[in-house]
Amino acid sequence: MPSRDEIFEKVKTALIDALGVDDDEVTPGATMVGDLGAESIDFLDIVFRLEKSFGIKIPRGELFPEDVLSSTEFVSNGKVNAAGLAALKARMPFYDLTKFEQNPSVQNFPNMLTVEDMVRYVQSKVGH
Amino acid sequence: MRWFWIDRFDEFVRNRHAVAVKNVSLAEEHLHDHFPGAALMPNSLIVEGMAQTAGLLVADAIDYNRRVVLAKVAGAEFYFDAVPGDTIRFRAEILDLKPAGSFTKVSSTVDERLQGEAELFFAHLEPGEGVPKLFEPDELLKWLDQMHIYDIGRDESGQPLQRPDW
Numbered sequence: 243m244p245s246r247d248e249i250f251e252k253v254k255t256a257l258i259d260a261l262g263v264d265d266d267e268v269t270p271g272a273t274m275v276g277d278l279g280a281e282s283i284d285f286l287d288i289v290f291r292l293e294k295s296f297g298i299k300i301p302r303g304e305l306f307p308e309d310v311l312s313s314t315e316f317v318s319n320g321k322v323n324a325a326g327l328a329a330l331k332a333r334m335p336f337y338d339l340t341k342f343e344q345n346p347s348v349q350n351f352p353n354m355l356t357v358e359d360m361v362r363y364v365q366s367k368v369g370h
Numbered sequence: 371m372r373w374f375w376i377d378r379f380d381e382f383v384r385n386r387h388a389v390a391v392k393n394v395s396l397a398e399e400h401l402h403d404h405f406p407g408a409a410l411m412p413n414s415l416i417v418e419g420m421a422q423t424a425g426l427l428v429a430d431a432i433d434y435n436r437r438v439v440l441a442k443v444a445g446a447e448f449y450f451d452a453v454p455g456d457t458i459r460f461r462a463e464i465l466d467l468k469p470a471g472s473f474t475k476v477s478s479t480v481d482e483r484l485q486g487e488a489e490l491f492f493a494h495l496e497p498g499e500g501v502p503k504l505f506e507p508d509e510l511l512k513w514l515d516q517m518h519i520y521d522i523g524r525d526e527s528g529q530p531l532q533r534p535d536w
Contacts, residue, residue, distance in 0.1 A: 259444065259445065260444065262444075262445075283441045283442050283471075283491060283493060284442070286441075286468075286470060286471045286491065286493070287442060287444060287473070287491055289468075290465070290466050290468075290473040290491075293466070294465075294466070302468070302469070302470060
């Protein structure tokens, strides 16, 4: 199983290639959308690159839960409700949702994802 | 009128790769001002040719049942300019294909010299996902005929592609 640092380096390469960002911009705390400028199509690009780089399969909705965030069951008045937060936690235990829970507005979700979240996600996939 | 940035396919292997040809000619009006006395094929239009080569390969791979839209150009690099008289060969390869999108790599060569290369991402959209209908079926079929896809196309086992009955 690759070490956390090895995973970080490969995630970093994938993000540099997918987003055209500089090496030093990809820090663990950098946010995918706010700091690195990722747009929705970039998440598909990142999925392709992570799958190839790590030899893993990433089901649709696992890295970016667009189905939960657009569901009337899980979203009320533009905010993810308690059931939605439970669904996100169950689906994505690798994400730290602490900050998001303070203001679970749907539009805040992409802004809270960090490089470290990507690393933890890959760790969860290669660890099994 | 449509923009046609490839003239024909020379190779087309379903789900795998395709090679298309583009002859650059001074008869093309867009070269007259780009640039007077020193015409060269804009690399932005070479990307269009790359996208048409890869886009038709992808559209065929998913039976033309979704709208294949160029969503992202990643890492495009060009090494020299193509000029009137040059024949550009585009080689597209499908690296990965999912229901929602595809990841392709395309190169352009002139006289076997690498002129450019790019990674192209296509989104596969359902009707109603914000993109108008791109083609009428008969119009698309005419284009595919013009591109000789059903003359030279093969499936992965080497059998000729069947021309669809639209």
